[in-house]
Amino acid sequence: MITYNFKTRIRYRDIDKMGIVYYSRYYEFFEAARTDMLREMGLAYSDFEASGYALPVIESHCKYFTGAKFDEMIIVKCDIFEKPKARLKIEYEVLGEKSGEIIATGHTVHAFLNKKGRACRAPKHFLSIVSLHWEDK
Amino acid sequence: MITYNFKTRIRYRDIDKMGIVYYSRYYEFFEAARTDMLREMGLAYSDFEASGYALPVIESHCKYFTGAKFDEMIIVKCDIFEKPKARLKIEYEVLGEKSGEIIATGHTVHAFLNKKGRACRAPKHFLSIVSLHWEDK
Amino acid sequence: MITYNFKTRIRYRDIDKMGIVYYSRYYEFFEAARTDMLREMGLAYSDFEASGYALPVIESHCKYFTGAKFDEMIIVKCDIFEKPKARLKIEYEVLGEKSGEIIATGHTVHAFLNKKGRACRAPKHFLSIVSLHWEDK
Amino acid sequence: MITYNFKTRIRYRDIDKMGIVYYSRYYEFFEAARTDMLREMGLAYSDFEASGYALPVIESHCKYFTGAKFDEMIIVKCDIFEKPKARLKIEYEVLGEKSGEIIATGHTVHAFLNKKGRACRAPKHFLSIVSLHWEDK
Numbered sequence: 042m043i044t045y046n047f048k049t050r051i052r053y054r055d056i057d058k059m060g061i062v063y064y065s066r067y068y069e070f071f072e073a074a075r076t077d078m079l080r081e082m083g084l085a086y087s088d089f090e091a092s093g094y095a096l097p098v099i100e101s102h103c104k105y106f107t108g109a110k111f112d113e114m115i116i117v118k119c120d121i122f123e124k125p126k127a128r129l130k131i132e133y134e135v136l137g138e139k140s141g142e143i144i145a146t147g148h149t150v151h152a153f154l155n156k157k158g159r160a161c162r163a164p165k166h167f168l169s170i171v172s173l174h175w176e177d178k
Numbered sequence: 179m180i181t182y183n184f185k186t187r188i189r190y191r192d193i194d195k196m197g198i199v200y201y202s203r204y205y206e207f208f209e210a211a212r213t214d215m216l217r218e219m220g221l222a223y224s225d226f227e228a229s230g231y232a233l234p235v236i237e238s239h240c241k242y243f244t245g246a247k248f249d250e251m252i253i254v255k256c257d258i259f260e261k262p263k264a265r266l267k268i269e270y271e272v273l274g275e276k277s278g279e280i281i282a283t284g285h286t287v288h289a290f291l292n293k294k295g296r297a298c299r300a301p302k303h304f305l306s307i308v309s310l311h312w313e314d315k
Numbered sequence: 316m317i318t319y320n321f322k323t324r325i326r327y328r329d330i331d332k333m334g335i336v337y338y339s340r341y342y343e344f345f346e347a348a349r350t351d352m353l354r355e356m357g358l359a360y361s362d363f364e365a366s367g368y369a370l371p372v373i374e375s376h377c378k379y380f381t382g383a384k385f386d387e388m389i390i391v392k393c394d395i396f397e398k399p400k401a402r403l404k405i406e407y408e409v410l411g412e413k414s415g416e417i418i419a420t421g422h423t424v425h426a427f428l429n430k431k432g433r434a435c436r437a438p439k440h441f442l443s444i445v446s447l448h449w450e451d452k
Numbered sequence: 453m454i455t456y457n458f459k460t461r462i463r464y465r466d467i468d469k470m471g472i473v474y475y476s477r478y479y480e481f482f483e484a485a486r487t488d489m490l491r492e493m494g495l496a497y498s499d500f501e502a503s504g505y506a507l508p509v510i511e512s513h514c515k516y517f518t519g520a521k522f523d524e525m526i527i528v529k530c531d532i533f534e535k536p537k538a539r540l541k542i543e544y545e546v547l548g549e550k551s552g553e554i555i556a557t558g559h560t561v562h563a564f565l566n567k568k569g570r571a572c573r574a575p576k577h578f579l580s581i582v583s584l585h586w587e588d589k
Contacts, residue, residue: 189343190350
């Protein structure tokens with residue numbers, strides 16, 4: 042498995058009338074978290090795109106337990122539990138940094154697209170870097 | 179069941195680098211669609227909130243089949259298949275108005291919160307209006 | 316001058332903790348308003364882009380008088396007071412549909428970019444359509 | 453004057469079809485930058501709100517020179533050049549961290565609102581902290 046902790050602060054723009062983060066915003070945090078995880082591994086998404094590939098989201102899911110508040114620091118824990126083949130699944134856990142409380146959990150599933158925009162298997166370079174960072178649980 | 183079609187146009191702000199709608203934006207379309215559906219039924223969410231209740235999202239899900247494009251008109255079909263008890267589930271289908279093609283499908287699950295912010299069953303007024311509009315499939 | 320009224324409803328996603336529209340969201344309403352104005356004139360921005368041109372914003376400004384509320388209908392009045400040369404300036408007035416009250420005013424300034432991404436004068440086709448719709452005040 | 457540098461990374465959600473940051477997103481970066489500046493000074497906006505005050509934006513402005521790209525690190529330099537009275541003006545300069553190039557400049561003007569939601573002068577506590585950090589240019 043591969044695991045990564047991303048930290049961010051909740052901004053005013055994220056907060057709705059109820060005083061908590063608007064529900065779709067967690068997906069933006071997921072994006073930032075997985076992009077930083079991949080970059081840290083040596084898989085900058087900008088390089089990935091520059092080489093002609095894409096990794097669009099084909100499924101997204103989130104469960105909300107409590108709402109993150111304005112100015113709170115949150116941790117988005119990302120996990121890859123299965124080595125990608127044609128698809129990459131990333132799981133997320135959003136925690137309050139101070140409270141340690143679980144705020145939300147979710148996942149995204151991504152497809153690999155080649156230079157022609159067609160679904161393909163994970164590129165070898167991608168897989169070998171994933172293997173390099175893989176830790177048995 | 180209750181069904182409702184919401185129509186909206188894709189804006190530049192919704193489109194990402196790939197030239198298609200950014201994945202979290204569909205949840206914003208879902209919000210607009212369900213709010214209009216409830217208002218049409220006589221359940222304006224602003225009234226619902228004014229009377230002390232809330233209906234926060236506790237789960238959201240979306241599958242993406244193809245990406246909506248800039249300036250395209252989309253239809254978000256909302257369905258309630260089960261009368262709400264402690265929770266309300268709404269299902270969505272996003273279609274290209276012109277193409278008729280399915281762009282995405284998803285659902286949201288909502289909890290009812292009373293004036294004290296505690297989970298409660300669907301208020302009677304809410305249920306009776308749902309019953310009023312209910313159609314057997 | 317050219318004038319156009321765009322109508323939209325305020326959504327939950329637009330509202331912040333203070334219960335009013337978050338300040339940057341008005342610029343999204345401006346985008347929707349000017350895009351619809353241009354499309355109505357026969358200048359669909361998607362066609363404009365497809366023909367290789369772009370019309371990026373080089374300046375934006377907004378003054379906020381009162382805050383639009385959740386579920387409120389607003390009117391965004393767009394005005395072009397000067398025929399474009401190298402730049403196009405659009406002015407906006409946001410009004411509550413019911414109250415008639417001015418919520419915000421603003422403007423955006425746009426540059427014309429040609430197929431090479433370089434600043435250019437307004438294309439002839441663009442200018443002739445503007446002239447077609449021009450009304451002396 | 454008071455000056456502060458805020459650093460952030462451009463995310464996929466910020467990027468539009470042209471491959472650059474969507475114009476309204478800079479205002480979100482401005483919000484993050486000024487909130488962090490104030491917190492660093494000892495003026496956490498969450499405390500400010502908790503004490504009954506608010507500091508809504510009454511004017512916003514931005515000029516765009518070039519577009520920030522996906523995954524780029526930007527610096528948002530915030531400056532307060534005048535001690536606030538009834539209003540607080542904050543100026544911004546957005547720079548590419550690597551390029552050093554100016555991407556955008558802008559400002560926001562804020563009003564002070566008291567517990568009754570009425571415009572008021574800057575609270576004494578606010579002013580004394582501003583004075584504490586003030587540096588003559």
